[in-house]
Amino acid sequence: MNVFDDDWGDQGEDWSGGGGRSKRLVPSGPELGASLYELGPGNFNVFHFHHGAEELLVVLRGRPTLKSQDGERVLAEGEVVHFPRGPAGAHGVRNDTDEPARYLVAGIRVMPEVVEYPDLKQITAQATTGSQTGDRLWLVHDVQPPA
Numbered sequence: 001m002n003v004f005d006d007d008w009g010d011q012g013e014d015w016s017g018g019g020g021r022s023k024r025l026v027p028s029g030p031e032l033g034a035s036l037y038e039l040g041p042g043n044f045n046v047f048h049f050h051h052g053a054e055e056l057l058v059v060l061r062g063r064p065t066l067k068s069q070d071g072e073r074v075l076a077e078g079e080v081v082h083f084p085r086g087p088a089g090a091h092g093v094r095n096d097t098d099e100p101a102r103y104l105v106a107g108i109r110v111m112p113e114v115v116e117y118p119d120l121k122q123i124t125a126q127a128t129t130g131s132q133t134g135d136r137l138w139l140v141h142d143v144q145p146p147a
Helices: none
Strands: 021-026 032-039 044-050 055-061 065-068 071-074 080-083 091-094 101-108 113-117 122-130 136-142
Touching: 032 044, 032 091, 055 091
Parallel strands: none
Antiparallel strands: 021 032, 032 101, 044 091, 044 113, 055 080, 055 101, 065 071, 065 091, 113 122, 122 136
């Protein structure tokens, strides 16, 4: 597989609404995962953090904007950013430019996993194993503000 190839194959549902494209570079293994993302102008990857996984982002093309706990900044081609587990690793990426932005995200894959989406006020719990529903576990919880 080539990270500069423009064949994206079938795209699954983009439940976050960000409009980006993605493809797995490493099949879901027990520990390592890697995915390639491309954001067209105005597209984004929703702000989130993982409780189990840590991730590493490498910008391959373009100048995406990174949102983190430290604020926002534009990333340069070739820039590498580490996202630790938990709230300190919260991140989202968007493309404010007129050109596509392409980046790779690699990291450890932990299952089950819990991911929080502060801007959406949601938490997901997910696992590759079956659940009592008969399908793999994928649960979205809407966070209610404190009373």
